[in-house]
Amino acid sequence: MELDVVAWVQVSDGRMLAVRSRGRDLLYLPGGKREPGESDWSALSREVREELDLELDAASFRELGVIRAPAHDQPDFARVRMACFTASYSGAMAAAGEVDEYRYVGRGERHLLAPAAQAALDLADERGLLA
Template structure:
């Protein structure tokens, strides 16, 4: 039986770059976000996780679905997959790492090998849509 990690993620693009987050003790970047708490909607999870990890407030009225991507989960048991449901949204505040996040970075398609397998799929899609340099 395949285990699936259900993750909600925020795609933030700026001038052809995408915001990546690296957790403490990890060597690769992820799209910021996380797992939902019991009973939470996607939007509630997105707002809570981004506030916890990046210290900014997502504006709920601006949340738009981008896509859902499935790939092998990085650093987990073989057969474990991550399902990332991705959203765009505007925010208020100043981006800064918080909680388990050690570093934020603006990444381009050239950084594809430095991100998780699910994030690589998102990078490919963004590049195909001419949104990622």
């Protein structure tokens, strides 16, 4: 069974933003599952607001790509399908909701990331976003 999620790929100074949810051992990308009837934009902007207290900019919202990877820490799902998007934002970033920590990670810290986030890091690298 596949978990279908949306994720925000935010890169600054060649490093990708990742978050740690309460009780999780690895870092994930900001984002999550769509609610019934929710578009990718609606789901991602809601999740980023809930997790990081930021507002994404709709005019800059772009699909980066879709990755598939083994699901981590999700007992009901074997794999995850993650639609990755970029967008600029406004506000002061702060860990909120279920997020305990956020940090920017580079290629050398991929071991800190869940498998889908590792694949997203590779996608960002392929697209020339990392330093």
